[in-house]
Amino acid sequence: MKTSVIHWGWSKDLGPTKAGRYPATFYLTGKCLMKTLSVFVDESGMYGSEVSHYAPYYIVTLVLHDQSININDSIDTFSMKLSQLGREETVIHTGRLIRREEEYRDMLLLERKQIFNVIYNFTRTVDVKYHSFMVEKKHVADDVELSDRLSKQLSSFLNKNIEELLSYDKIVVYYDYGQNELTKLLVSSFNTAFKNVEIRKTQHSHYRLFNAADMFCTLELLSIKAARKQLSNSEKKFFKSAKILTKSYLRGVDIKRF
Numbered sequence: 444m445k446t447s448v449i450h451w452g453w454s455k456d457l458g459p460t461k462a463g464r465y466p467a468t469f470y471l472t473g474k475c476l477m478k479t480l481s482v483f484v485d486e487s488g489m490y491g492s493e494v495s496h497y498a499p500y501y502i503v504t505l506v507l508h509d510q511s512i513n514i515n516d517s518i519d520t521f522s523m524k525l526s527q528l529g530r531e532e533t534v535i536h537t538g539r540l541i542r543r544e545e546e547y548r549d550m551l552l553l554e555r556k557q558i559f560n561v562i563y564n565f566t567r568t569v570d571v572k573y574h575s576f577m578v579e580k581k582h583v584a585d586d587v588e589l590s591d592r593l594s595k596q597l598s599s600f601l602n603k604n605i606e607e608l609l610s611y612d613k614i615v616v617y618y619d620y621g622q623n624e625l626t627k628l629l630v631s632s633f634n635t636a637f638k639n640v641e642i643r644k645t646q647h648s649h650y651r652l653f654n655a656a657d658m659f660c661t662l663e664l665l666s667i668k669a670a671r672k673q674l675s676n677s678e679k680k681f682f683k684s685a686k687i688l689t690k691s692y693l694r695g696v697d698i699k700r701f
Contacts (some may be wrong), residue, residue, distance in 0.1 A: 470508045479510040480611040484618040485656035487538070487664050490625055492589050500667060503593060503625065504660040505600075506574045506652055507701055509611075512570050519649045521565040530558055533648040537562060537661040544679045556681070563692060565651075566658040572701035574600055575663040579675070586624065594628055601636045602700070614640045619647060659696065666693050 458579045487502040489495075508514065508561040525531065540547050540555050547555060577598040583589045601608065608614065616633055626642075633640045647653040668674050682688040 447546065465481060469531070475611045477624060478610065479613045479615060480608065481508045481510055481652070482506070482614060482616045483508070483650065483652045483656045484616060484625075484629060485660050486622060486625060487655060487660040488580075490586070490589070490622040492583045492585045498525045501578045501580055501589065501593075502575055502663050503597075504573055505701075506571050506573045506654050506662060508652060509569045512675070514569050514571070517565065517569040518620045521561065521569075521651060521654075524565075526552075528561065532652065533537060533654070535654060535657070537658055538664075539617045541625055541661070542675070552681070562654055562658050563695075566655040567695050567699070569652075569655060571652065571655060571699065573659045573696075574701045575602070575659065577663065577667065590624060592627060593625075594632060597628065597632045598636070600630065605636070608637070611701055612639060612662075616642045617645045617650065618642070618655075620644045640697055654684055662696055669693070681689060681692060 484507040485504050485506075487504075488498040488500055490501065525535075533556065537559060540559055543550065543555065548592050578589055578592045578596075580589070583592065600701055614633065616629060618626060618629060622659060632641050633642060647657075664672070665678065665682075665688060668678070669688055673687070674682075674688075676686055678688075679685075682692070
């Protein structure tokens with residue numbers, strides 16, 4: 444665990460903790476010295492205009508957390524429940540979990556649903572908000588048009604919420620730089636809109652809120668596919684039906700939209 448400087452019972456964040464807990468930054472009892480917004484970024488699909496049967500949509504999700512709100516109890520409970528299921532690792536890919544791919548291919552449906560539900564309940568209850576952007580790749584001619592559409596959506600979101608976002612002394616954007624073009628877009632859009640922003644390269648294993656970002660991305664994709672009657676066989680098997688998916692999962696996170 445990295446060293447923390449304690450200020451009146453709360454910690455000043457000098458980096459991620461080993462367990463992925465999220466220190467409340469610069470918080471003093473009754474007074475916040477610096478108001479900081481964290482933005483965690485995750486994506487669904489591969490960047491580019493090439494259309495795949497398996498990935499017809501490109502989705503980017505932002506998870507926004509006001510650092511003055513302490514969410515350590517939520518993270519500790521989440522970590523404990525994952526540990527009870529024998530899943531101590533920080534990074535869990537819910538899309539692969541649903542499809543029974545790669546590291547989850549030998550797991551029973553019941554085991555996968557237990558893990559999914561623990562992540563879902565954490566995502567639904569932790570004190571964050573989210574916003575997603577989507578481009579249907581069959582409607583873009585090339586990578587430049589994809590970048591243009593995403594850039595316009597992101598800029599529109601930032602401009603629409605500019606007053607609230609400017610109320611923060613600092614905005615820190617966390618991304619793993621996994622896709623180069625998305626990294627460039629984030630750097631350009633946020634630095635154009637704000638002077639008080641930092642784009643920080645990090646690993647998903649450092650912060651539990653990346654689990655929430657991944658879940659929101661997955662649910663956003665499932666929502667689109669369910670509405671268009673495009674759920675795959677593995678998705679239908681996992682959730683039983685689009686009706687159950689909507690009632691038991693999608694409606695539960697609507698309140699989390701920013």
